Amino acid sequence: MSSEPATSTAPPQEEKPQEKPNPFAALGSSGAQFGGAGGFSFGVPGAVAPKPEGEEEGGDGEDEAAPEEECQAEFKPVVQLDEVETSTGEEDEDPLLELKCKLYRYDGTSNEWKERGLGVVKLLQHKENKKVRLLMRQDKTLKIRANHIVMPGTKLQEHAGNDKAWVWSTVDFAEEAQKVELFAVRFGSVEKAQEFKAKFEEAQETNGKLITAPAVAKDTERQDADDLAKSLEEKAKTGDDKAESKEPEASPKKE
Known part of the structure; x- marks a missing residue:
């Protein structure tokens, strides 16, 4: 007795194509989150990201603001300040010399x-x-x-050991009161x-022709200041x- 192999009448099943692994699966998404608006889409090859709403072809739209975004508001200052002219007391004088010192x-x-x-x-x-005055x-x-x-009798002496400095005594009015002072002025260069x-001596000559009786403190006080300057020099x-x-x-x- 011969036995034939049993034949199956079921239709053959079609083989499903193997899906290629997604290289971005380990990143947790298809890659679209890395592109965002206007970026790249890793999920669909060849896909072009959609343009932001309101952007036209041929321009990026960043430099042109929408009309409704322009601010048309006007702000007025809370307090109105008027210009005030300040007087320095030098308006009626011409500068003959200006030097940093x-x-x-x-x-x-x-x-x-003291400085x-x-x-x-x-x-x-x-x-x-x-x-002519010194200010x-x-x-x-x-x-x-x-x-x-600048009094005609003022002695301008060179400071010992420094050819950029001068010493002189005078009756000063810087503190709105006549006071005998001994000044020293120092410049940045010998030329200055x-x-x-030179300008100081020219001013002495000019004032010598105009001043007959000096309206200053006592001559003895000024002489004492001159003596002090001379003693300091020696x-x-x-x-x-x-x-x-x-x-x-x-x-x-x-000070």
Whole structure:
């Protein structure tokens, strides 16, 4: 007895094509989250990301703001400030000299030089009476640190050991009261120091023709200041004043 193999009448099943693994599956999405609006879509090959709404062809749309986004509001200041003209007291004078310098004042109480301020020293000639005065204002604050008429008898002496500095005594009016002061002025170069001396002496000649009786303090007080300046000059040459006074270059105290 022969046995034939049993034949199956069921139709053969079609083989399903194997799906290619997604290289971005490990990232947790199809990759669209990396593109966002206007970016790349990793899920669909060749797909073009949609343009943001309102963007036209041929332009990126970033530089052109929509009309409704433009601010048309106008803001008025809460307080209206009017321009105020300030008077410096120099409107009726012509500047003959303007130089940057550092000014010192000799303090007889402590026997030392004290820094008066850093600023611009000016020689100003009045337009009507033609008198020349010296004016020095401190930088930024514009506070007056020296203000006096250039008197014909003022002695301008070179500071010992420094050809950029000058020493002189005068009756000053910087603090709105006549006071005998011994000043020292120092410039940044020898040329500026010589320019100051030349203009200072010219101002002395000009005022000498205009001033007959000086309206200053007592002559004895001015003579005492001249004597003090002379004694300081002599001590500086011999080196005896190191223990008594400080030179302007030795970091004087500020007032």
